[in-house]
Amino acid sequence: MTEPLVIGFETSCDETGVGVVRGHTLLADALATSVAEHERFGGVVPEIASRAHLEAMVPTVHRALAEAGVAPSDVDAVAVTAGPGLTGALLVGLAAAKAYALALDKPLYGVNHLAAHVAVDELQHGRLAEPSLALLVSGGHSSLLLVPDLAREVTPLGRTIDDAAGEAFDKVARVLGMPFPGGPPIDRAAREGDPAAIDFPRGLTGPRDAPYDVSFSGLKTAVARWVEARRRAGEPVPVADVAASFQEAVADVLTAKAVRACRDHGVDHLVLGGGVAANSRLRALAEERCAAAGIVLRVPSPRLCTDNGAMVAALGSRLVAAGVAPSAPDLGADSSLPVETVSR
Amino acid sequence: MLVLALDTATPTLVAGVARRSAAGDAEVLAERAVPSGNRHAELLVPTVREVLAAAGLALADVDVVVAGLGPGPFTGLRVGVVTAAALADARGVPAVGVCSLDAVGSGARTVVTDARRREVYWAAYDAEGARVDGPGVVRPEEAGLTGPLVGDPRFAERLGAPVEPAEVTTAGLLHAAAGPLADPSSAGPLVPLYLRRPDAVPPTSFKPVTTA
Numbered sequence: 004m005t006e007p008l009v010i011g012f013e014t015s016c017d018e019t020g021v022g023v024v025r026g027h028t029l030l031a032d033a034l035a036t037s038v039a040e041h042e043r044f045g046g047v048v049p050e051i052a053s054r055a056h057l058e059a060m061v062p063t064v065h066r067a068l069a070e071a072g073v074a075p076s077d078v079d080a081v082a083v084t085a086g087p088g089l090t091g092a093l094l095v096g097l098a099a100a101k102a103y104a105l106a107l108d109k110p111l112y113g114v115n116h117l118a119a120h121v122a123v124d125e126l127q128h129g130r131l132a133e134p135s136l137a138l139l140v141s142g143g144h145s146s147l148l149l150v151p152d153l154a155r156e157v158t159p160l161g162r163t164i165d166d167a168a169g170e171a172f173d174k175v176a177r178v179l180g181m182p183f184p185g186g187p188p189i190d191r192a193a194r195e196g197d198p199a200a201i202d203f204p205r206g207l208t209g210p211r212d213a214p215y216d217v218s219f220s221g222l223k224t225a226v227a228r229w230v231e232a233r234r235r236a237g238e239p240v241p242v243a244d245v246a247a248s249f250q251e252a253v254a255d256v257l258t259a260k261a262v263r264a265c266r267d268h269g270v271d272h273l274v275l276g277g278g279v280a281a282n283s284r285l286r287a288l289a290e291e292r293c294a295a296a297g298i299v300l301r302v303p304s305p306r307l308c309t310d311n312g313a314m315v316a317a318l319g320s321r322l323v324a325a326g327v328a329p330s331a332p333d334l335g336a337d338s339s340l341p342v343e344t345v346s347r
Numbered sequence: 348m349l350v351l352a353l354d355t356a357t358p359t360l361v362a363g364v365a366r367r368s369a370a371g372d373a374e375v376l377a378e379r380a381v382p383s384g385n386r387h388a389e390l391l392v393p394t395v396r397e398v399l400a401a402a403g404l405a406l407a408d409v410d411v412v413v414a415g416l417g418p419g420p421f422t423g424l425r426v427g428v429v430t431a432a433a434l435a436d437a438r439g440v441p442a443v444g445v446c447s448l449d450a451v452g453s454g455a456r457t458v459v460t461d462a463r464r465r466e467v468y469w470a471a472y473d474a475e476g477a478r479v480d481g482p483g484v485v486r487p488e489e490a491g492l493t494g495p496l497v498g499d500p501r502f503a504e505r506l507g508a509p510v511e512p513a514e515v516t517t518a519g520l521l522h523a524a525a526g527p528l529a530d531p532s533s534a535g536p537l538v539p540l541y542l543r544r545p546d547a548v549p550p551t552s553f554k555p556v557t558t559a
């Protein structure tokens with residue numbers, strides 16, 4: 004028997020993603036993005052994202068099916084991000100997925116966006132070791148998860164208490180006069196800089212702080228203060244050093260906490276995910292520290308780290324294989340869907 | 348020709364199936380109007396299932412999908428529009444969009460519906476039922492709308508005239524879609540009638556965190 008063909012819909016933020024997988028095999032990953040329309044606002048504008056999702060939806064489905072070389076009637080199951088994310092954006096993908104499931108008479112799985120970020124790695128590196136630890140960092144989330152069973156049980160260990168890691172990148176980029184989103188330009192500028200040039204604070208790393216939570220608000224403010232002080236004094240701002248030192252602080256805190264969580268929970272597999280996992284310094288430092296600690300590190304390619312439909316299809320495929328019950332017909336979106344809810 | 352019609356431009360979700368004759372006469376076979384508030388995404392597909400079952404039909408029997416394009420509160424409106432687009436796409440049948448206000452009441456009238464933010468959506472129709480003005484969005488006090496008002500009666504006081512209660516109906520949606528239904532290949536893309544731009548203001552300059 005061939006493995007089930009699953010189509011996945013993702014619209015939780017500004018990417019309209021439709022992916023197709025068969026088992027753990029990636030067949031298509033069609034993406035449309037409204038990122039350029041948000042640039043002048045310095046962040047994602049929910050209404051602009053929602054309008055763009057609606058416009059892109061059917062054409063993106065067509066591209067995904069064509070890329071996969073399958074017909075709609077070949078689809079065995081439909082998966083969709085049910086949360087967390089922007090409500091208006093989520094609802095476009097949810098309504099579309101429900102309609103395709105109805106029209107194709109196939110089961111529908113409303114899935115958790117965060118668990119999908121973990122599942123996508125199975126498309127590149129095969130079945131996940133269970134338990135694994137997952138570090139998910141993007142403009143929308145910063146979470147440390149324990150994953151005993153990707154289809155049924157995901158436990159949050161820590162998360163950001165203020166800004167997401169990606170937001171800190173966006174804000175620091177703005178202070179330095181770089182475009183939105185801030186991750187790629189900071190990563191580029193940092194290559195020419197000295198990561199030890201400025202000793203920016205590492206939030207929540209004191210002995211009495213929550214061991215797995217993170218905080219980037221203080222770091223972001225410290226960078227802005229440092230840069231503004233330079234400007235007020237009429238001195239040039241060493242952009243590369245600021246970028247490298249800021250990036251180092253983020254990578255240092257995240258990887259230290261992830262490795263500690265692995266040790267504390269006796270887990271020897273770590274998965275990275277989310278847009279910030281595309282950051283070169285985070286990847287390098289994670290490799291270094293995992294190697295030293297005897298942890299197997301799994302990082303999807305940058306394209307699959309950011310939001311896409313394939314990750315949703317990958318989790319859907321996992322749910323089908325595990326025999327998890329499909330969603331009820333009155334499935335809705337939940338902008339703050341708890342990470343423990345893998346599917347609903 | 349079997350038509351599936353749906354609308355989510357107002358707090359009442361409407362789904363219906365109708366048979367349309369070659370002469371253009373419509374017979375509504377089943378219809379549901381669900382006061383779903385902001386739960387359109389949850390309830391629309393179950394409601395479509397219900398009306399199809401009530402008519403003893405399957406989605407595979409549907410020849411064309413008609414969708415209300417608003418104006419209406421954006422988040423709920425998009426649920427109906429994308430559902431219609433996806434159903435039609437998956438079944439390989441055409442989708443036809445109509446102005447939702449056209450599907451409220453009949454004859455000479457001015458239709459008003461809730462646009463939130465203390466405003467109404469409106470459109471005016473002549474005795475033949477053809478839209479002659481609108482759709483627009485306006486504060487009721489400044490509307491100066493004439494003719495018999497129909498639609499959302501909660502605005503009567505602020506409009507200074509009675510509003511005869513009326514909602515979107517399946518028959519109204521089919522009537523509004525008469526032109527494109529006669530030739531579905533003439534239907535344009537399903538683009539919602541937003542009437543308002545997204546609320547978003549570009550930051551003028553970066554706000555310093557330090558107060559010097």
Ligand SMILES: [Zn+2]
Binds near residue numbers: 120141278309310
């Ligand atoms: Zn994400």
